[in-house]
Amino acid sequence: MDIIIRESYDEMSVYAAAVIANFVKSKPNCVLGLATGSTPIGTYKELIRMHKEEGLDFSQVKTFNLDEYLGIGIDLSTPYEKDQSYARFMYEELFKHINIKEENIHIPDGKTKEPEKFCKWYEDEIKKAGGIDLQLLGIGGDGHWAFNEPGSSLGSRTRVQALTKQTLDDNYESFYKKAGIKREDMPHFAITMGIGTILEARNILMIANGKKKAGVVAKCLEGPVTSQITASAIQLHSGGITVVLDKDAASELKNLDHYIHVEKMKRSMGMLI
Ligand code: GLP
Numbered sequence: 001m002d003i004i005i006r007e008s009y010d011e012m013s014v015y016a017a018a019v020i021a022n023f024v025k026s027k028p029n030c031v032l033g034l035a036t037g038s039t040p041i042g043t044y045k046e047l048i049r050m051h052k053e054e055g056l057d058f059s060q061v062k063t064f065n066l067d068e069y070l071g072i073g074i075d076l077s078t079p080y081e082k083d084q085s086y087a088r089f090m091y092e093e094l095f096k097h098i099n100i101k102e103e104n105i106h107i108p109d110g111k112t113k114e115p116e117k118f119c120k121w122y123e124d125e126i127k128k129a130g131g132i133d134l135q136l137l138g139i140g141g142d143g144h145w146a147f148n149e150p151g152s153s154l155g156s157r158t159r160v161q162a163l164t165k166q167t168l169d170d171n172y173e174s175f176y177k178k179a180g181i182k183r184e185d186m187p188h189f190a191i192t193m194g195i196g197t198i199l200e201a202r203n204i205l206m207i208a209n210g211k212k213k214a215g216v217v218a219k220c221l222e223g224p225v226t227s228q229i230t231a232s233a234i235q236l237h238s239g240g241i242t243v244v245l246d247k248d249a250a251s252e253l254k255n256l257d258h259y260i261h262v263e264k265m266k267r268s269m270g271m272l273i
Helices: 009-026 041-054 086-093 115-128 165-176 195-199 211-222 230-236 256-268
Strands: 002-006 031-034 062-065 067-069 134-137 159-162 189-192 203-208 240-246
Touching (some): 002 256, 009 041, 009 134, 009 203, 009 240, 041 086, 062 086, 062 115, 115 159, 115 189, 195 230, 203 230, 211 230
Parallel strands (some): 002 240, 031 134
Antiparallel strands (some): 067 189, 159 189
C-alpha cells in the first residue's frame, strides 16, 4: 500500500489526478471506477486541465460510478444546485469537460423501477467491460466506501442500501442544504456497488482531506478490518493500492513517520510518480 501525504487539498488532488492520468496514458481503453462527494472535485478539475492543456485522451475510457441516490436521476433542465443526483455531479464536475463517449459512462440508475434487476445488470456490465482497472474512492464520515454503511458485509455486491443518520447529516451539509432542499426530503436509500464489487477492482486509489476525516482514516488504515468501517476492507485488497491524503487527514495516523519515510525511499528508487 502506497500512502502518500501532501501538504494541501490541491496537492492531494494533483497527485491523485496524476495517478489516474498515468493509468489512462498507459492503457487508453482502461475501465475507471469513479466517485462523487466534495473530495474528488479537485482531482476532476486537474484531469480536466490535463485534457484541455495536455491532450489527455478519454475517448476510449469506460467509467463505472460507485453509487447513486435511489429515487432521483439527472435532470439537465433544472439548475445544477437543485439537481442532487450523482449523475448530474459527474456530468458537471467531469464528463461535460472531457472527450469521454456517452455510451462509455455507467452510473447506477436512481430512477429504476426494478432496483434488484438493475443491480444485477450493473454487476454484469462491469464484468462485460473486463472489470475495473482503477477504482477512485473517497471515505465517508462513518468510514464507508460508496454507500456501504456500517454493518455492510465485506463481501457485499451492488444493491440498495439504507443511509445512516451520519451520512444524511454529512451530505445534507455538503450538498442538499445549499440547494434549499429540506433534510427530511433527502433520499434515504441509495444504489451502491458492494465492498466485494469494489475489492475486485485491480487497483485502488483512495483520497481524503481535512481534519474531519483524520479519525476515520486512521481507523480505516490502521484499525481492525471491520464491517463497522467498511473502507477498512482496503487492508484486504490484493492489487495496487494508493492512498493520497492531505496532512490534516493524515494527522491521526500512528505510523505517520514511517509512511513518510517509505514514500521518500520509494521515490528515490523511482518507484513512485
Ligand atoms: C458520499 C459518497 C461516497 C463519498 C462520501 C464522502 O457518501 N457516497 O462515495 O466518499 O460521500 O464525501 P465527501 O468527499 O464529500 O466527504
